Amino acid sequence: MPxxxxxxxxxxTIAPxxxxxxxxxxxxxxxCVYTGIYEPGHATADEDGFRKDVLELTRELGVSVVRYPGGNFVSGYRWEDGVGPREDRPRRLDLAWHSVETNEFGLDEFSRWCAKAGVEPMMAINLGTRGVQEALDLLEYTNHPGGTTLSxxxxxxxxxxxxxxxxxxxxxxxGPWQVGHKTPTEYGRLAAETARAMRMIDRDLQLVACGSSSSKMPxxxxxxxxxxxxxxxxVEYISCHAYYGNDDGDTASFxxxxxxxxxxxxxxxxTADHVGxxxxxxxxxxxxxxxxxxxYGERSRRTDGPGDRWEVAPRRIEDEYNVTxxxxxxxxxISLLRHSDRVGVACLAQLANVIAPIMTEPGGAAWRQPTFHPFAxxxxxxxxxxxxxxxxxxTVxxxxxxxxSAVDAVATYDDGKLAVFAVNRSTEGPIEVTIDVSRSGASTIDEAVIVHDADGLATNSAEQPDRVTPQQADAQLVDGLLTMTLPAISWVALSLSAD
Known part of the structure; x- marks a missing residue:
């Protein structure tokens, strides 16, 4: 065995x-929103219409921050549409996803949902069809203590x-698909002007400039x-966006x-350091x-509702995820943690239904996709x-x-507690892994769990919500050496402690 x-x-150490x-x-x-996190009339809905089953899964997932309201959606969004009495809110065409936005759920609801979920809000500003003044108005509404029109x-x-x-x-x-698509200079000037003005209200804001929408962009x-x-x-950050799929069947590369x-x-x-x-x-x-x-791109779009009609919350890219x-x-x-010295924020897109770890059915159940488990x-x-x-x-x-490298790993250490996260990226077979933890003083394995299945295409569903769940991993720790066998296409998490 390799x-x-x-x-x-x-x-x-790399960073905290x-x-x-x-x-x-x-x-x-x-x-994602309607019949995802929000569904008045659902059996679990609370007084605000939030699905409590999804709230519970969000807490279990261990989410820290949630970015809102987009995404492509934000580049045509008027934040004022989503505040105040629901009966007064306008219905709008959403050009990004060819649907009708009722604005029944907006900024006020999102803020209450964040408080219940115990997460930090990350707000996106429309710089596609709007600009500096609208950003200042939004900031005044959300953050100013009072005594002005918007607060x-x-x-x-x-x-x-x-x-x-x-x-x-x-x-x-x-992106040319974006409402309000701009050249880098056009966008950079607008972003700088907006950031400068926002800091006149609150100098302690943390701001993210748009990076490329993918590393494949020209x-x-x-x-x-x-x-x-x-x-x-x-600004404090520049954004990265990346999606990976296996549409071509090249599982080794995936x-x-x-x-x-x-x-x-x-x-x-x-690039950032060069500019600095x-x-x-x-x-x-x-x-x-x-x-x-x-x-999965084209595969996920097979779940989409009609593209030629303007509908409220049509199904869009509802990928069914598997063990692989x-x-x-x-x-x-592992990659994100490994770059903690520079990656300060990361957002798994998205939370519910749309390429998400949490799936729901309208009026029905909510369940964990296999991808839920390594994140949680x-x-x-x-x-x-x-x-x-x-x-x-x-190597592979x-x-x-x-x-x-067939095996990839990262670890964290906190006051005598060691956590190790590792994968076997090989499709060919198991690898015997020896981990030298002697310098950490670890002497006890508190937890060893693995995500793996003999069927790499195994999934969860409303009918079989626990078809794929983490299993106990077989690991031994003797004299500072931890040994275990990682099967092909597997992810493992280990928690160890010192006496």
Whole structure:
């Protein structure tokens, strides 16, 4: 059997675990909001119409921050439509997803939902069809304590200041599909003007400039450079978006998707640091990886409702995820943690129904997709400092990335508690893994769970919600050496402690 060795030392620190790494995304797209997190009349609905079964799963998922309301949706959105009495709210055409937006759920509802879910809101601003003044109006409504027209209006709607600190300056404005698509210079100037004005209200805001909507975009790199030349001193983060799928059946490359995420992050960091050097700035720009997930593109669109009709909350890209997808999601989380020195925010897109870890049926059940489990477990166990893991592993040959390590891993350490997250990316067979944890003083395995199935295409459903669940992993710890066998296409989490 092939063998791999991992060496872990609490001295090999990268950065503290950032809780914002475990964010998700709620967009007015498909059924993410309507019949997803919000469904008045559902058997579990609370007084605000929020599905309590979804709230419970959101808490179990370990979500820290939620980005809202888009996504492509935000580039045509008027935030005023989603506040105040519901009976007075307008119905609008949503050009992004060819649907009708009722505005029954808006900013006021989202803020109440965040409080109940125990998550931090991350607000996106429309810089597609709107600009500086509308951003200032939104900030005044959400955050100003009172005594002005918009802050008093919020109080009339029964709300205290929302205190939103994390803001996205638009969404994917490099994309020709985006309402209000712009050149990097056009967007950079607008983002800088908006950021400068917003800081006149609150200098402590944390702002995200739009990066490329994917590393495959023609202007990738150039876009980041030109945008940051305009915005560098006014923002804390630049965004990354990436989706990975296996539409072509190249499972070996799909399992190595984290190699691409690593390269994406490191490329954007290099570009940001180059601009910082040009500007002779000591400031470091962070990464907000505020859209990432597995997405099957054409396959997922087979779930879509009619594209030629304007409907309320039609089904859109409702991917059914399998075990292999869950292993990839677990590996992408390893990549994000490994870059905690620069990745300050990350959002799994999206939370419910739309390429999501949580699925629901209108009037029916809610259940966990296989991808739910590595996210929830990593969020629960990762704490303290992220550690670099020295890995000696067999390699896997991939068509897209060449030779890659079959075993990939990251670890965290917090006051005698060690957590290790690892994957076997091989499709060929098991790998015997030995992990040297002697320098951590770990002497007890508190938890060892694995996501794996003999059928890599196994899924969960409303009828079989627990077909795929984490299982107990067989691991032994003797004299500082932990040994276990990682089967092909598997993700494992280990929690250890010192006496």
């Amino acid at each position: 063998a791999a060795t991992l060496t872990i030392d609490p001295a090999f 675990v950032n809780r914002r790494t475990f964010g998700t995304f709620v967009e007015h797209m498909g059924r 008093d209006l919020r109080e009339q709607h029964g709300a205290s200041p929302y205190g939103i600190k994390l803001w996205c300056l638009g969404n994917e404005l490099d 202007l990738f790199g150039t876009w980041e450079r030109d945008v940051l030349r305009e915005t560098y001193e006014f 399992l190595a998707s984290a190699v691409d995420m690593d390269h994406f992050i490191e490329s954007v960091v290099a 050097a040009e500007l002779k700035s000591s400031k470091k720009i962070g990464i907000s990886f505020d859209e990432w997930n597995v997405w 997808d869950a292993v990839v999601v677990g590996n992408l989380l 477990i990593t969020s629960r166990l990762a704490a303290g400092q992220v550690l670099r893991v020295e890995t000696d592993s067999p 040959t991939t068509a897209k990335f060449g030779e890659v």
